[in-house]
Amino acid sequence: MLGYVWQYRYRFLIGVIGLACIDMAVLLMPRFIGQAFDALSDGTATRELLTRLCLTMIGIMTCGIFFRFLWRYCFSGVGLKINRDLRQRIFDHLQTMPPEYFDKHRVGDLTAHMTNDVQAVEHSVAFGMLAGADSLVMGSAIIVLMLTENWKLALLVLIPAPIIMVVVRIIGRQIRVLFGNVQEAFSAMNERAQEIFAGIMVVKAYGDEEASLDSFGKEGRAYVDNSIALVRKWAMMGPLIMVVSNLCMALLLWFGGKRIIMGEMPLGTFTKFYMYLGTMTWPMIAISEVINHLERGCASSERIQTILDEESVIKDGKEKVEGQTILEVRDLTYKYPGAVKNALENITCHVAEGETLGIVGRTGCGKTTLVDLCMRLYSPPKGTVLLNGRDVSEYKLDELRGVFGYVPQEPFLFSMTIKDNIRFARPEMDDEEVVYWAKKAFIHEDIMRFKDGYDTWVGERGVTLSGGQKQRIAIARALSLRPRILVLDDALSAVDAETESEILKELGTLRGGATNIIIAHRLSAVKNADRTIVLNNGKIEDIGTHEELKERSPYYKELYMLQSAVIEEGK
Ligand SMILES: Nc1ncnc2c1ncn2[C@@H]1O[C@H](COP(=O)(O)OP(=O)(O)O)[C@@H](O)[C@H]1O
Numbered sequence: 001m002l003g004y005v006w007q008y009r010y011r012f013l014i015g016v017i018g019l020a021c022i023d024m025a026v027l028l029m030p031r032f033i034g035q036a037f038d039a040l041s042d043g044t045a046t047r048e049l050l051t052r053l054c055l056t057m058i059g060i061m062t063c064g065i066f067f068r069f070l071w072r073y074c075f076s077g078v079g080l081k082i083n084r085d086l087r088q089r090i091f092d093h094l095q096t097m098p099p100e101y102f103d104k105h106r107v108g109d110l111t112a113h114m115t116n117d118v119q120a121v122e123h124s125v126a127f128g129m130l131a132g133a134d135s136l137v138m139g140s141a142i143i144v145l146m147l148t149e150n151w152k153l154a155l156l157v158l159i160p161a162p163i164i165m166v167v168v169r170i171i172g173r174q175i176r177v178l179f180g181n182v183q184e185a186f187s188a189m190n191e192r193a194q195e196i197f198a199g200i201m202v203v204k205a206y207g208d209e210e211a212s213l214d215s216f217g218k219e220g221r222a223y224v225d226n227s228i229a230l231v232r233k234w235a236m237m238g239p240l241i242m243v244v245s246n247l248c249m250a251l252l253l254w255f256g257g258k259r260i261i262m263g264e265m266p267l268g269t270f271t272k273f274y275m276y277l278g279t280m281t282w283p284m285i286a287i288s289e290v291i292n293h294l295e296r297g298c299a300s301s302e303r304i305q306t307i308l309d310e311e312s313v314i315k316d317g318k319e320k321v322e323g324q325t326i327l328e329v330r331d332l333t334y335k336y337p338g339a340v341k342n343a344l345e346n347i348t349c350h351v352a353e354g355e356t357l358g359i360v361g362r363t364g365c366g367k368t369t370l371v372d373l374c375m376r377l378y379s380p381p382k383g384t385v386l387l388n389g390r391d392v393s394e395y396k397l398d399e400l401r402g403v404f405g406y407v408p409q410e411p412f413l414f415s416m417t418i419k420d421n422i423r424f425a426r427p428e429m430d431d432e433e434v435v436y437w438a439k440k441a442f443i444h445e446d447i448m449r450f451k452d453g454y455d456t457w458v459g460e461r462g463v464t465l466s467g468g469q470k471q472r473i474a475i476a477r478a479l480s481l482r483p484r485i486l487v488l489d490d491a492l493s494a495v496d497a498e499t500e501s502e503i504l505k506e507l508g509t510l511r512g513g514a515t516n517i518i519i520a521h522r523l524s525a526v527k528n529a530d531r532t533i534v535l536n537n538g539k540i541e542d543i544g545t546h547e548e549l550k551e552r553s554p555y556y557k558e559l560y561m562l563q564s565a566v567i568e569e570g571k
C-alpha cells in the first residue's frame, strides 16, 4: 500500500508538515492558559500580560486555520488521486482479460471491487495514515509534556487511557463485521429489485407479483435488521469512550485537587493537565480507528492486487497479418475451462479467400465456439487454428481481430445514438458513410422512420429496437470495417426472409473477393455458400454444397424438408 503513496510523497510530506504545525499549536495552548491561571491565582496578573497571552493565542489559532486547510487538502488530494489511479488500473487490466474471465467472475463483483475496495484504500490513506501520524505525534507529545510536568500525576491519570484503545478496537472490529453484513444485505436487496424489474414482463404475465413482493420484503427486512444491529454498536461506542475519558478527569480532580488543597501544586499545572487530558481523547480514539482503517485498507489492496495479478491467458503475439486470408482449422478439439464435455471434437476445415462458408447445426452443437476460437476470443490449442499457415497465437491480437468483422448471436448496442453505434469501431466515419453502410445492411429505412433519425438514442433513455433492427445495425457496424472475413453468427435470425435474401445478395456484390462465414438456422442463408459444415454435438457430420448436403446429410435433409414445407405453405 505504501507503493501507492510513494508517487505522491511530496504532497504527502507537505501534509505531514502542516499536521505537525497544527499539533504544536494545539500543544502550546495549555501552556499559555496554564500561565494565565497561575498569574491569576497568585495575583501577579497584569493587563499587559493577559493582552499578550490573548494575542499570542489568537495568532497561533489563525495560523492553525491555514495549516489545517493545508493538511486536509493534501491528504484528501492524495487519497482521491490514489482512488483514481487504482480504478483506472483495474479498468485497464479488465479490458485486457478474455471472455472466459468474465464467464468466471460476475460483473457485479468486479464493479464492487472497483468501488468498495478502492474506496477502502483511499480512506486508509487519506484518513488512516493522516490520523495515524497525527495521533502518534500528538499522543506522545502530550504524554511527554505531562510526564515532565508531574510524572506521578501523569501516570495516575493515564491509567484508564489504554481502556479507550481496547474499547475502540474491539467494538471497531464488531462494527466492521456488521458493516459488511449491511452492505451484503443491501446488494442482495438491490439485486433482487433489479431482477424483478428486468423480468417484469414474466412476473406480470404469470401474475407473480405477490411472490415477488414477498421475496423483496424479506430482503428488505434483512437489510433493516442488519442496519439496526450496526447502529446499536455505534451507539454504544461514543458513551463508553465518554465514560473512560471522564474517569481520567475524575482521577485528576481527586488527586490533583488534594495536592492543590495541600498547596503542593499550583492551579496552573492542574489546568494544563485538564486540557492535556481533553486533547488526549482524540489520539486514543484515532489510534485504534487507524488500525481498523489500515487493516481494512490492506485487505482491500490485497484483493485488488489479486485481480491485477491475474494474467490474461490470451497472450499477445508479434506477427502481422499479411498476404491473402486463408483460415484453416486442423483437428481442433476444445473443452471450455471447467466444462465436463468437449464443446468441439476433431474439427478440420478451411475457408479460402473469397469463399463463403456456411455452418449449420442444432443449438449447442458448437457453432459459436468454433468462430470464437478462430478469432481467439477463447484460446484454441496450439497448431489447431491457423491463419495463412501460421498459428493464430503468433499474431498480434489487434492484427488478428482486425481481420474479422463479427456480428455476434446477440448483438450488443451501447447506450448512445444509432449513428455512434454504427461507427463504434471506426469513430472517424462521417455521416454520409454511416448512411451508406446502413443502406447496405437494409436498416436505413427503419432508422429514417424514427423521429430523430440517426441521432435516435438507443437503450434505456431512448428507443427500444426489435431484434432484427439490432441485428442489422450490428451488421452495418461490421460491414463498415470492410473486414477480410465477415462472421455472421446467426445474425439474420430475427430478420424476415425477404430482407435476409436482400442482405445476402448485397453481401455477394459488396464483398466480392472477401471471405464470409455464415452461421444460420435457416437454410436459405447458406444455400449459396461455397461449402457448408453440418455440426452435430461438437463433431463435423458433413461438409458440402447445398445440393450435396440435401441428399447426404440427415440433419440437413430434415431441416430442408421442414423449411421447404413452410415455404410451400406460405405460397
Ligand atoms: N462460455 C462457455 N463456457 C462453458 N461452456 C460453454 C460456453 N459457451 C458455450 N458453452 C457450451 O459449449 C457448447 C457449444 O455451445 P455454442 O458454441 O454456443 O453452441 P451453438 O452456437 O452451436 O448454439 C454448449 O454445450 C454450451 O453449453
Ligand SMILES: [Mg+2]
Binding pocket: 364, 367, 368, 369, 409, 489
Ligand atoms: Mg451460438
